[in-house]
Amino acid sequence: MKLYKGLVAATVEALQDIFVKNRQADRVVEQLLKSNKKWGVRDRAFIAENVYEIVRWWRLVKYVAQVDKAAENEDFWQLAGAWQLIKPLRLGGHDAMESLPEWPEFEGLDPQSVIERYQEGTKIRKIAQSIPDWIDQIGESEIGEQWSAELSALNKTAPVVLRINSLKTDIATVREQLGLDMTEPVAGVPEALVLKKRMNVSGLDSFKNGLFEVQDAGSQLIAPYLDVHPGMSVIDACAGAGGKSLHVAALLGNTGSVLSMDIEHHKLQELERRAARNGVTNLTTMLISSEKVIANLSGTADRLLLDVPCSGLGVLRRNPDSKWKLKPEFLDKIRKVQADILESYSKMVKKGGKMVYATCSILPSESEEQVRAFTRRHQADWRFVSEHRTSPARDGFDGFYMALLERK
Missing domain, CATH: 3.30.70.1170 (Sun protein; domain 3)
Incomplete structure (x- = not known):
């Protein structure tokens, strides 16, 4: 395949925005593709595919290019060149690219050395599957033998x-x-x-x-798991931009009520736009500005959805840059946030009502273990009903967890 310098340069620019300026990959790609109206469909596809795949295989690409820390412009050109050499192998082909264009930016990049390093790297899981050491260790610790299969599935294009x-x-x-x-x-x-x-x-x-x-299909299983019926009062307390709120509203057939809550106003604004487009008439939004907002809703919900903030390790297929930005201390912090949300928000459920606790994490410490701990603390008030987990490796869905609990 012929490489065009302008398209590779755009790829390099995007990678610098993601890894040096710490911007989100999807926003970087979206803005970049809007910046040049002369790019055709194939040009745009080349840029988007190469940016996302280099981000996905970032550790492997750095390993084969022998770039320890990408900081300078020339580092990113070396990485872009190394990716072109190994891309056919990584994406299922049998033969590596044999040479690169004779551009000054690719000087010093030896194809034979790159392929040899690639062959070495594929024997080491954390390099072959491009994952930080600490996530690889936690995944193996919590998931065990299934971790390798899940990790491989999470590196496939969603x-x-x-x-x-x-x-x-x-x-x-x-x-x-x-x-x-x-x-x-x-x-x-x-x-x-x-x-x-x-x-x-x-x-x-x-x-x-x-x-x-x-x-995603895995995400679509969560709203039905709430066991909603027409006329019910439902609260989605961590609604975000509201994909699951809209699903609940549809399951209710525009009857009853859906109260979508979040701590970020702009997400609720986006939800309101989506609701109007969807023809949803039974949904209102509310900003969580203080703990008092939650307290005032005590005992008001027939159903409560808690799709809590999490590591996002179940949706790496869609957000491959997040694995490079996650830190161990964030995981410790978010587990506490999850437990706090369960503790305080669950009070919004009526007696006899039900609640779904959900995450988009494949880690039991954010999911099953949180539910077990909550039900142990509240044996007198809550009953565990059921749980379900989607597996990227088994189902081909994103990795979601959902548990249904009933207030006695």
């Missing part, structure tokens, strides 16, 4: 999954609009469609008209 909005349409209608050969249903997830070919759906009229949302 599919684009749609959730059909039952308030406006059905799965057959959307399949017909998008093309039966373009989508396929997901077993066990009744409103999910997987796109067979990646595409940006945000420009489609069917999306603009609220016929579907983009939501």
Whole structure:
């Protein structure tokens, strides 16, 4: 494949924004692709793919390029060149790229040395799977033998999954609009469609008209796990931009009420825009500005969803840069936040009501262990009903955990 210097330069620029300026990969790529209207579809695909894949395989790429710490412009060019050499191998091919263009930026990068280092690196899991030492250690400690399989699955490119909005349409209608050969249903997830070919759906009229949302199949299992029925009062207390709130509203058929809460106002604003597009009329938002807001809602909810802040280690397929930005101390801090949320927010549930505790982490210490600890502390008031975990390796979904508890 011929390399174009301008496209490689754009890739290098994006990597510097992500690793030097510490910006989020998805925002960097989005802004970069908007910056040059002359780029065609293939140009944009090259930039997006190469940025995300280099980020995903960052440790391996640094290893083969023998770059300990990328700081200078020339370091990033070396890394971009090394990736081009090993990309065919990493993405399932059999032969490495034999040479690079004779650009000054690639001087000193020896293809033979890169391939030899690649062969060495593939024998060491933390390098071959490109994961920081501390995450590899925690994963193996908490998950055991299954960790290697989960880690490998988390390094695969995530599919684009749609959730059909039952308030406006059905799965057959959307399949017909998008093309039966373009989508396929997901077993066990009744409103999910997987796109067979990646595409940006945000420009489609069917999306603009609220016929579907983009939501992973694993995430789509959480709202139904709440066991909601028409007319119920439901609180989504860690709503974020509200994908699960919208799903709950649809499951209620626009009856009852959904109160979507978060500590960040801009996320709730985005949820309000999405709700309008989806035709949702039973949803309101509320900013959590103090502990008093939670206390005032004590005993008011038939159902409570706590999709708590977490490490995000179950969604690395979609956010590969997060593994390089996570720190061990954050994990310690977020576990305490999770326990505190469970302790205080659970009081919003009526007696006889139910609550779902959910995370997008594959670590039991953020999930199963939090629920066990909570139910031990509150044996007199809460009953554990059931739990479910999605496995990237087994299911092909993102890694979610959900537990259903009932207030006595």
